[in-house]
Amino acid sequence: MQMTRFEELKNLLSKPKQIVILSHRNPDGDAIGSSLAMNHYLTRLGHKCDMIVPNEFPKFLKWMDGAKDIQIAEYSPSNSRNLVENAELIFILDFNTTSRIDEVGQWVEKSTAPKVMIDHHQQPQEFDFMYSDTEIPAACQMIYNFIEAMGHLDLIDRSIGECIYTGIMTDTGNFRFKNTSAATHRIVAELMDKGVEADRVYNHIFNTQSPDRLRLLGKVLGSIRILPEYRTAFMYLTRKQQLKYNTQKGDTEGFVNYGLGIDNFIFSVIFIEDMQKNFYKISFRSKGNFDVNEFARKYFNGGGHINAAGGRSDLTLKETLDKFEKLLEQHKEELNKAE
Numbered sequence: 001m002q003m004t005r006f007e008e009l010k011n012l013l014s015k016p017k018q019i020v021i022l023s024h025r026n027p028d029g030d031a032i033g034s035s036l037a038m039n040h041y042l043t044r045l046g047h048k049c050d051m052i053v054p055n056e057f058p059k060f061l062k063w064m065d066g067a068k069d070i071q072i073a074e075y076s077p078s079n080s081r082n083l084v085e086n087a088e089l090i091f092i093l094d095f096n097t098t099s100r101i102d103e104v105g106q107w108v109e110k111s112t113a114p115k116v117m118i119d120h121h122q123q124p125q126e127f128d129f130m131y132s133d134t135e136i137p138a139a140c141q142m143i144y145n146f147i148e149a150m151g152h153l154d155l156i157d158r159s160i161g162e163c164i165y166t167g168i169m170t171d172t173g174n175f176r177f178k179n180t181s182a183a184t185h186r187i188v189a190e191l192m193d194k195g196v197e198a199d200r201v202y203n204h205i206f207n208t209q210s211p212d213r214l215r216l217l218g219k220v221l222g223s224i225r226i227l228p229e230y231r232t233a234f235m236y237l238t239r240k241q242q243l244k245y246n247t248q249k250g251d252t253e254g255f256v257n258y259g260l261g262i263d264n265f266i267f268s269v270i271f272i273e274d275m276q277k278n279f280y281k282i283s284f285r286s287k288g289n290f291d292v293n294e295f296a297r298k299y300f301n302g303g304g305h306i307n308a309a310g311g312r313s314d315l316t317l318k319e320t321l322d323k324f325e326k327l328l329e330q331h332k333e334e335l336n337k338a339e
């Protein structure tokens with residue numbers, strides 16, 4: 001593990017501190033898993049920790065130990081703000097710019113507390129202590145490395161192990177994505193030795209769906225657009241459709257990956273209308289060297305990783321899809337050459 005000024009941080013952590021642990025908007029398994037694992041670990045070291053995320057997270061992540069203690073800034077802004085203002089140390093996990101956490105970001109910018117970033121996304125902002133590695137598939141894997149570097153692997157029990165496992169499993173698409181390494185599997189093996197049951201975690205995350213969610217998936221897959229000339233598939237979901245299928249937070253998670261299942265296809269995209277505001281949230285997935293981070297950054301005000309990124313469009317659905325199809329034409333050669 002390479003963290004800037006690590007020895008200094010170790011020293012800071014040698015005395016009990018008031019710590020705030022933050023993760024990104026629309027928290028996923030890696031965001032919640034890394035927050036909880038870090039919370040349990042630091043609490044065991046004698047620190048007082050509070051976890052904050054900007055908005056609500058899916059029900060399928062709430063079974064993890066301590067999940068009910070996570071503050072949601074959208075629901076309790078003044079309390080969250082107080083916590084950030086009074087923090088002596090701030091952990092920034094699974095994201096790397098304060099713009100990913102809405103108004104919490106402004107409180108963080110004002111805070112003079114030292115900030116520790118542990119993250120695997122590209123182009124990080126500058127923080128006091130940084131462990132940034134875009135080759136690692138999950139922030140949770142980095143949390144494991146951090147605890148190891150602190151010399152505390154013995155403190156990882158089944159409860160911390162399940163949180164770390166959740167983040168690794170979800171961010172690697174169940175150990176399928178390219179950056180899943182031998183190190184990832186070794187860490188997972190260690191976690192299993194500490195009592196983590198892979199099937200138990202999997203069942204909590206993936207086998208707790210509502211019938212409506214499956215029907216929604218059927219609807220989305222039924223309307224998938226297949227563009228072999230660009231090796232691309234895309235889907236969309238309007239607010240009206242989401243209302244019809246009683247869509248809950250997290251229900252659309254993973255839909256986008258189906259497009260990559262088509263033989264020889266390398267690019268899959270889903271456009272999902274926001275339930276409150278007039279914009280479309282976009283998820284981009286690719287296989288191989290077609291860089292969706294760059295694509296999302298350049299055209300859709302987003303970013304992420306080479307093979308998985310997010311973005312947004314403030315245009316109407318029709319305008320958004322027109323823009324997207326024009327971009328496919330522009331990138332036709334690249335899409336056809338990608339491997």
Ligand SMILES: [Mn+2]
Pocket residue numbers: 030031094120137138139171
């Ligand atoms: Mn992540």
